Amino acid sequence: MGRPPCCDKVGIKKGPWTPEEDIILVSYIQQHGPGNWRSVPTNTGLLRCSKSCRLRWTNYLRPGIKRGNFTPHEEGMIIHLQALLGNKWAAIASYLPQRTDNDIKNYWNTHLKKKLNKFQSALEPQMTADNSTTSHQFVLNERMSLDFTNQHFSNLPTAINQGCSYASSTENISRLLQGWMGSSPKNNNKINNNSFLKEEQEGGDLISNEEIVSVLSFENLNNEGWQKPKIDHQSTSKGSPNEEKVNITSMVVAERKLQRSDNSTPPLSFLEKWLLDESTGQIEEINQIMELSDPIF
DNA sequence: AATGGCTTCAACCGCAACCCT
DNA sequence: TAGGGTTGCGGTTGAAGCCAT
Known part of the structure; x- marks a missing residue:
């Protein structure tokens, strides 16, 4: 026992x-x-x-937690990261500064899953006609997130820096701790290790919108369907979820450096190609479908 | 106004990984 | 290296609020 x-x-x-x-x-x-x-x-x-x-x-x-409504670009990131990582809420949360894994998990379960289902049923005839893709759910997520990306990521640096209008007693308590947070090495390390977005937020090494889109890229989708990102567990001791999170972040940074080093345009991924090959009005079409199927969307 | 169904989200639970001796 | 204690994570629950009837 x-x-x-x-x-x-x-x-x-x-x-x-x-x-x-x-x-x-x-x-x-x-x-x-x-x-x-x-x-x-x-x-x-x-x-x-x-x-x-x-x-x-x-x-x-904990200080720095943002509560209240999720912004459209946060939604887009969650959908995209969920497609990439699955239900790894802690890993997803590491890309969304100020949001907790619990919050993201709740938001996914209560809002985004429903939207996704609605979107899926709205697209059902189109999806069944497409036999070349083995993972419809993944493509579905990607299409939704690309839609969000196109709509909202162009404003990302501004959006990230915008404060949240939500005010609560908890926030007030949190404010009491802000000074302390700045002087705690343990917490600083945790925050700094977490997110490449943070880097941009602090006005450091700027990441372009294109890079962010590429970072959350479709590179792992090939013609055989969705493949999980390759994680180098061997370089770490046991391959825990935390290590996976760190390694995904490393991949992101590595990819970014690679793209910068040759100054060339990043190669188009499978889905990006697919979307570009399709009619240019596809995004508008998705928007229309979503608007028709769900007024809130 | 009362009530019953639905939604939301804070909190709990169980498990696995990590840490320490 | 083993084993016990601690921490982190993801799934689930249930109380509270909302809304329609």
């Missing part, structure tokens, strides 16, 4: 967190930094298990 779950212990509180508990947790982390979650309930007197404290911090209280 295995170890009982930590939350089964008598006297451990479950359910929604109160503002008082939030304040206790935030002020403790402000003093000691995140980590060593085991000792958090003991040291703070919170009647929560360590796991619950960690989750509350990472998904809700």
